Amino acid sequence: PQFPDNEWANILAGRVVDFDHVFSGVYSLAPDERRRERMGPFEVVVGSSAPAKVVRSHSDWVIAWDQYIDAVIYVFPHRQPELVHYGKFLRQLFTSVPTERHLRVIQFDKAVRLRVSQRRDLLLTD
Numbered sequence: 001p002q003f004p005d006n007e008w009a010n011i012l013a014g015r016v017v018d019f020d021h022v023f024s025g026v027y028s029l030a031p032d033e034r035r036r037e038r039m040g041p042f043e044v045v046v047g048s049s050a051p052a053k054v055v056r057s058h059s060d061w062v063i064a065w066d067q068y069i070d071a072v073i074y075v076f077p078h079r080q081p082e083l084v085h086y087g088k089f090l091r092q093l094f095t096s097v098p099t100e101r102h103l104r105v106i107q108f109d110k111a112v113r114l115r116v117s118q119r120r121d122l123l124l125t126d
Helices: 006-014 019-027 058-075 077-096 099-120
Strands: 035-039 040-048
Touching: 006 019, 019 040, 019 099, 040 099, 058 077, 058 099, 077 099
Parallel strands: none
Antiparallel strands: 035 040
C-alpha cells in the first residue's frame, strides 16, 4: 500500500507512526525530497521532516487511520482484529464528544499509540 517511506520504518521497528506525515503523504504531489547518506553504521538524513498537513479533525484522523491500518495489516496481518476494534472505539469516541473537542480525542489516540509502542506487552485494545 501507499505509505510514507519514513513511516514504514516506524511500523517495522514497532515505533509510533506520525499521523501528520501519513495524512500529508495522502495529498503529496511530490516525492520525499530528503536525502539519505550512509557513513559506516550511521545514516544521515538531510531535508525537511515537517509535515505539510496536520491531523486536526475526525475526518483527517480517519484518512490517516485507514492508511495506517492498511500498511500495518500488510506487514502484520495478525494485528487486524486489534486495529479494527481500536478504530471502532475511536470512531465512537469522536461521535460522543462535541466537534470542538476532537483535538483531545486525537491527542488521546497519540498518547495510546505512543504508550503501546513503548510497551511490548500491551495492545491498542488493552
